[in-house]
Structures are given as structure tokens and as C-alpha cells.
Amino acid sequence: MVENKTRAVQTELEAKIGDKMKQLNQKDREKHAFFAHLSSNKENLIDGTVVIFNRAPLNVGGGYDTASGKFTCKEDGLYFFSWTTLSNSRKDFTSALFVNGNGIAENIVDNDETIDTMTGSSSAIFQMRKGDVAWIGVVGAEGTYLRHTWTKGIPASVFTGFKID
Numbered sequence: 511m512v513e514n515k516t517r518a519v520q521t522e523l524e525a526k527i528g529d530k531m532k533q534l535n536q537k538d539r540e541k542h543a544f545f546a547h548l549s550s551n552k553e554n555l556i557d558g559t560v561v562i563f564n565r566a567p568l569n570v571g572g573g574y575d576t577a578s579g580k581f582t583c584k585e586d587g588l589y590f591f592s593w594t595t596l597s598n599s600r601k602d603f604t605s606a607l608f609v610n611g612n613g614i615a616e617n618i619v620d621n622d623e624t625i626d627t628m629t630g631s632s633s634a635i636f637q638m639r640k641g642d643v644a645w646i647g648v649v650g651a652e653g654t655y656l657r658h659t660w661t662k663g664i665p666a667s668v669f670t671g672f673k674i675d
Contacts, residue, residue: 540571540585541570541571541672541673542570542571542573542583542584542585542587542589542672542673543568543570543571543670543671543672543673544566544568544569544570544571544573544574544581544669544670544671544672545566545567545568545569545668545669545670546563546564546565546566546569546574546576546579546668546669546670547563547565547567547658547665547666547667547668547669548561548563548564548565548656548657548658548665548667548668549564549565549658550658551598551655551656551657551658552655552656552658553654553655553656554654554655555648555654555655555656556648556651556654557648557649557650557651558647558648559647559648560578560579560580560645560646560647561579561595561605561645561646561647561648561656561667561669562576562577562578562579563576563579563646563667563668563669564576564577564579565665571584571585571673572584574671578645579645579646579669580643580644580645581643581644581645581671582641582642582643583638583639583640583641583642583643583644584640585640585673586638586639586640587637587638587673587674587675588635588636588637588638588673588674588675589635589636589637589638589644589671589672589673589674590633590634590635590671590672590674591607591614591633591634591635591636591644591669591670591671592631592632592633592634592669592670592671593605593607593617593631593632593646593668593669593670594617594629594630594631594666594667594668595617595619595629595630595631595656595667596619596627596628596629596656596657596658596659596660596666596667597619597627597628597629597630597655597656597657598627598655598657599624599625599626599627600622600623600624600625601622601652601654601655602618602619602620602622602652603618603619603630603648603652603654603655603656604616604617604618604619604648604649604650604652605617605646605647605648605649606646606647606649607632607634607636607644607645607646608644608645608646608647609636609638609642609643609644610642610643613649614634614636615632615633615634616632616649617630617631617632618630622652627657627660629660629666635674644671646669
């Protein structure tokens, strides 16, 4: 009788351990990554405007919202973000990565004196918590114009992010 109870407890524990292992393995397989870009030029962008990268050909985990231009963290962890912006001839464009309203890193395209278009890129790594929100926003009064492509319709103003750990 004691042996039967011992076997029953052992079987129950093995089942619980198996369930926990499946949960851990599933968590290890969860991925969070996005690549978004503009589909058209943006004009008259004012300080504080969220840059809405409205096309997301890659959105693993569904954290990036093309309607709001914001990434919502679905799982605690370390995240990498990068963005590139393309200004027009004789146009500056300054932007920053914001997390929950706090500026994390800035990107400046200082193009007010050249007749060619120019790009600027920045990257940042940030510890995110579930529910944190990240976006690219316009900084200052010079960020009024943003191009979506340079040639052949290939995206040039882009925003990407992924979970590292």
C-alpha cells in the first residue's frame, strides 16, 4: 500500500516536472522582433510627434503597432533598438528613442546646408519590463520632413527592435 502511494506521488511529481519543463522550453522559444518602415514621406512633423513607421513586414510576437508607431514589451528582458532616418535636401531631422516617455538615445541628421539627402542612424540597448512602451519621436523644431525612400522604393527610414535576453 505504501509502495502504491509512493508510485502515485512519484508519477504526480514527474507529471508536474514535465509540465514545468514544457513551460520553460516554450518560454525559451518565444521571440520578439520587428522591422518597420515608412510607406510615404512625412511632412510638418513637430516636436513630440511619434514617428509612425506604418509598415511592418516583420513583427514576431506582435509587439509593434503600425497604427500608433509604438512597440509594447510583452516580456521582461534586454532589448536592442535601432532606427535610421532620411532627410531631404537642406532639411534637418532630429529624433530620439523614447521608453515610457523618457528619452534614451538621439539621432541627428544635420543637413541644412547640403543639396543632397542624408541619413542618420542610432541604436540603443535597454532593459524593458512587460508593458513598457518604446517609440521614435521628433525632437526639436527642425524635424519637419522625413523621406521614406531614397531610390527604387526601398525603405530608408526604418525602425527595428528585438529581444536579446
